[in-house]
Amino acid sequence: MATSNCTRWRIGVDIGGTFTDLVLVEDTGIHHVIKVPSVPATPVDGVVRAVEEAAAKLRIDVGEMLARCELFMHGSTVATNTLLEHAGARVGMLCTEGFRDSLEIRRGIRADAWAHREPYPEVLAPRRLRQPVRGRIDRDGNEIEPLDVDDIKRAADCFRAEGVEAVAVCLFNSFVNPEHERAAVNVLKQAWGGRWISASSDIAPIMGEYERASTVVLNTYVAPRTVGYVRDLAQRLGDLGLAAPLLLIQNNGGAVSAESVSRRPASLLLSGPAAGVGALNLYKRLSGSDNLMSMEIGGTSCDAMLMSGGEVAHTDMLDLDDYHLALPSIDLHTIGAGGGTIAGVDSAGMLFVGPRGAGAHPGPACYGKGGVEPTVTDAQLVLGRLEPNAYSGGSLVLDRELAARAVDERLARPLGIGVEEAAQGVIRLMEQALLHAMQRISVERGFDPRRFVLVACGGAGPLHGAPVARMLGCRKLYVPRMAGTFCALGMLHSNVRHDLVSVCFGDLASIDRDHVRTLFHGMRAEAEQRLLAEGFSAEDQSYVFACDLRYRGQQWDVRVPLEGPELDDGSVRGAFEREHERLFGHIQPNGTLEITKLRVGAIGRVREAALETAARATSAEAPVAEMRRAWIDAERGWREVPVYHGERLEAGHRFEGPALVRELTTTLFVGNGDKAEVDEAGNYVIEVHP
């Protein structure tokens, strides 16, 4: 491959459960995609292997390739896997006496009350390692009982004796006054001597002892393994010749330096899917719309995300397998609906799809690896939408016979219907579940889905994009050609971002403006430090300010963006009322407004990556590679449809559905009457037939 000696590039690496994806973008905009199997036991090796393959593909040596890399972005599942595999640290905890069980009571939150026979997942800090400390701060932040240093020393003895590896500190009311927590951390550092200590007021200074405890415990639980991994990787890549800093994608969709993430490793718990924010930033530029909803469907699940006015919705609360994390994060809704999702018939003859999945092993029945239960992928194959022989660039052969047998035995016969009919049922139920997920992130939050462009991505997303867009009432569907490497690509379009939060209580009308300004400036100064350390000069930094408000008596806050680091009464109230009206359908014209939190988002702007410009087609007519029989929809049934091969489509090519497009990492289904066009970037823009 011809690359000039002075070409520079960016590299994004995303580790998934099955594959590690690497995307390399040259400064001319040319993309290269590498997919290698992940190495779950030693993920660093998986990254290095992907890097080596990329170098081989570019025909240069690894050292030179890394030396010419100006930005190395990484999304890692190491924190997530540490949690899901229960392979984290032995965590001790310092709690205010009387509240050592907040963590284990979990506020009694049950995902499904009727499933009462299900136990909670294991508590991450067992009770005997949750050590009580006397001392009390009251609700206004006054000390009413001094911190008992001897209690902390006793706790330290216990932690040493028990071989505790990391300690979480969560004291009552520390969100109004963190002094006791800070003092406790200092005493503990001396008395215990271990490496990992984090304080709840430092990680998540929010009201609510359970959420703070859960967050700081998660942080310490994943810390040793996650931070160890990040440092190893930085070291290995450095040794191999990487000069640029290693950046990691955080839960908030922004990147952060390896050094800076070490204090807050829990902010990597959503590192993989959060990179989708970067991808939406890119598609915002390409599609010309800043109202986007993405539906990323892989083998086991669908991640749904919404961007309104160019901003991705954020939340302060993540539920990770029933563990709660109160860190600023993108608002991602995940459902168990992917290509490998299993369909079945209940004992009384009702068809269902999910939430169980076949995973990578045995996988769908058509993989021929011993799976006998029919999956969504099997149904697509039966319906002629997937090609049996060349999937994932020929690395996987799908067996239509096995798929048809699974659908027949497990679905069609019990239901007393035909195989094709049963397969159609699976797809319709799957797409109904996707529709409900997309409505959840839009309608529930007061957004009208009809005003959004649907972005269908992930390996399985583009097969479902058109029907789901039609049901949602979206007029436009956008399908990236590299749909299967959505996250790795997204990283290359992410900025560095730090989100800081300060608790600040008072009536909006009477709160001390100087105090507010001081808090804002304090946060800004801290953020500036971090950005400078990460190499962002003043002109590449930008700041956004916001505050959380509510009517007196309400328990939930509404986040309101501010013009600058201060409160301007008139505009703040107006902005709050607009947001309240959208979310809750009413306002209280005379309601007293209370302020609860101040927020600073600090952004280190990464220079926008160059965009690849696809070759321009000479004629608008797209070349049909073959015709294939496939099922279109309930109304039209089976048709002979044209199949296009992605590598032969160029910018400007147009075609009308029904049609199928075979791409390297995905298959695109274009429905009846839908009009597709390849855009300048080589992606598919589909005008959805209503």
Next chain:
Amino acid sequence: MNKQDDTRSSLLERLDPVTLALVQNRLDHVARQMGWVMTRTARSPIFNHAHDFSCFITNAEGVLLSQADGIPIHTGGGGFTIRAVIDAFRGRIEQGDVFLSNDPYAAGGNHLPDWVIARPVFVQGQLVAFTCNRAHQSDIGGGAAGTYNPLATEIFHEGIRLPPLKIADADGVRDDVWSLLLLNTRCPEELDGDVRAMMGSTQIGAEHVAELVAGLGLDSAMDYFDGLLDHGERRMRQAIAALPDGEYRGVDGFDNDCFDPVDVEVQVKVVVDGDRLVIDFTGTSGQIRGFKNSSLANTHSAVYAAVSSFFDADIPRNEGTFRPLQIIAPRGSLVNPDPPAPVTMCTVFPAYEIIHACWWALGSAAPERACAGWGKNSFPNSSGRRDEGGTWVMYHWGGLSGAGAVSGRDGFNQLGPLVTLGGLTIPNAEVYEQLYPVRVLRQEFRCDGGGIGEYRGGTGVEYVVQTRAPAEYSFRAEGVTRPTGLGVNGGGAGARGTLRVEPVEGEAVTPPVYGLLRFEPATLTVRSPGGGGFGNPLERDPARVLRDVQDGVVSRGAALESYGVVIGDDGSLDEPATVALRDRRRPA
């Protein structure tokens, strides 16, 4: 199988199974959407915080089709209310109408604080469904602020009674009726906002249901609605048929009528007859003076919660699943009182006793599925006047009890209450300190509070709170006079609760089980009752017993005495001694 069953199964066979599944999922989704709208638009914290409401959809005859959103004790009674509306307004139900009701005697209600909005849905001029919302109001007048009046002896003491009312028609809300409602609450602003939110949620639901019906075609849609009920019925019949035929009995009760000590029992005989269940409350005590009588709708809901939670969670929850159940509730008894008996407490007590009694009976039919008892609520709520005017009402959820064990899991140490199966989220103490004049000092597991067993009962907690202002406390400490979280299959009962109030000035008081008491600033201590254990404690994994001892939730003494587990002086498990001790304890 009788003739009617024949017709039904042929309907299910005739319908397209894919469409049937799509309709089920759609209705469940619409019910959940109604819940989102309610959570987002209601004013009172009880809705957006504690989720004390349920959204449901019935067919045109008032038969429950979906209740995907909502709490267990609300599931099962919805149809009663809607059928009362249909009876009252037969032939006069028009597009644009909205109905409101609450009365247990005149309107199929469960208790007065739960108001139900029912909105008829029309397609092509034909009534096809009702979209409904049942929600607990913050105040509805009556003898005590906050809807619970422990001194009530007649329903007239419990708040305003609403027969089925037409609250709105095509011309809009009826202002005269609306004013009457607002005049009968201590919290008119909340009530106004909350009832409007209820109406808004049923409006959204009605639009979606109409869309669904129109899409399917009117006749076809009605067939699919029937098909869903048939499917639910079939699932339930299969579950029942797996139980051995026979008569099984269960009894649970309380020892007071809210005023005087008296033994009150819920007796149930469950007859398993093929794929049918008869649940017969004959023998249950007569109705009582205090407000723990169960309206018929609530009795049905409690039975339904018991049966449904006993079986697998994936059985749909619609009224088709009730068809194989016949409930016999004698008139004038605790579980079907005559007016004007007061009933407000019934969604907790005797719902607890009804669920427990049904669980005991079902558990003797299928011991491997048996559920141990949950400790009964023993905490008060308190209320007072705000400095700036108005009333504050605080539920002391921090004093909730321990749950019972089942095979495969210990009881939750604090969850509840039973009637929600844990559907209620416990507030953070830090949040309560910001909202109310209180300082919470403790909320920690009890030692030896949980019933012993192969699976241990939940421990309950010690909850200590200082109220720093004068307040009125409404007590209903059902779990303090005797153990209430009973064990099953050889498991032991959870510890009983204790209750104590220490005024800042003056003598400590042990409050009555029921009553309204006023204190100047005072410290309340609730040790909440534990849940029951499941199975023989000598079968409990010794490593789990050791962990409980290290965690301080089981004492060393109890480990030795109750579990036969010997822990050495160094704190480690003495396995040989444990094996030997357990062998000696087991009957030869």
